[in-house]
Amino acid sequence: MIASTKHQAVLTAINDNKELEGALLPILHQIQHDLGHIPSEHVADIAEALNLSRAEVHGVVSFYHTFTTKPHGQHVIEVCRAESCQAKGGREIEAAVKEALGVDYEQTTDDGQITLEPVYCLGNCACSPSIKIDSQIYGRLTTQSVEDLIQSLRSEQH
Ligand code: FES
Missing domain, CATH: 3.40.30.10 (Glutaredoxin)
Incomplete structure (x- = not known):
């Protein structure tokens, strides 16, 4: 149930931003904002939608301090x-x-x-x-x- 909510948030962020130039950052920002982190298990969805490799997406997520792959506490x-x-x-x-x-x-x-x-x-x-x-x-x-x-x-x- 929780996983599907997460998946939905990831798909929404992809759909909202994928036509933008340099869509990866806005997609990641939206996911980080909505879920409080970038779920590692959905990096593949982002990579596939943008025609990037998973390593490229992981590279961007780990480069920017604003993105985290684990949920933050309150x-x-x-x-x-x-x-x-x-x-x-x-x-x-x-x-x-x-x-x-x-x-x-x-x-x-x-x-x-x-x-x-x-x-x-x-x-x-x-x-x-x-x-x-x-x-x-x-x-x-x-x-x-x-x-x-x-x-x-x-x-x-x-
Ligand atoms: S070194 Fe500046 S606040 Fe700690």
Whole structure:
């Protein structure tokens, strides 16, 4: 049932955009928007519709950071791994977030709620170390404050 809904969304994106010049990107954007990811099992449909190889489509999906092949959780936590944050204890923050969530980068918690991603500068270097939770940036973090943030994010869900 879920697979057929996904398949339908992929076919709709193909039909809506296939006549455009450079149709691949608009198709991928529409699928990413509608499903929250590009289902790997349907890459073949996209490739076939555009007369491309699967490898070409996979290449584009993996090149652009906006496209993901796994569904995102309801929330996304981005941990800054760039220089300023790393110099101000970013590695400890990173370890604390991974520990609290029980996942590594590019993974989603078992309950499907929170996806963890690395990011390279949030433009908040003056307040390093920084993370972003959904659209909100947090700075001057300690391992304790980051654990508290995750705790409150989790309690919002219940
Ligand atoms: S280096 Fe982390 S916000 Fe700029």
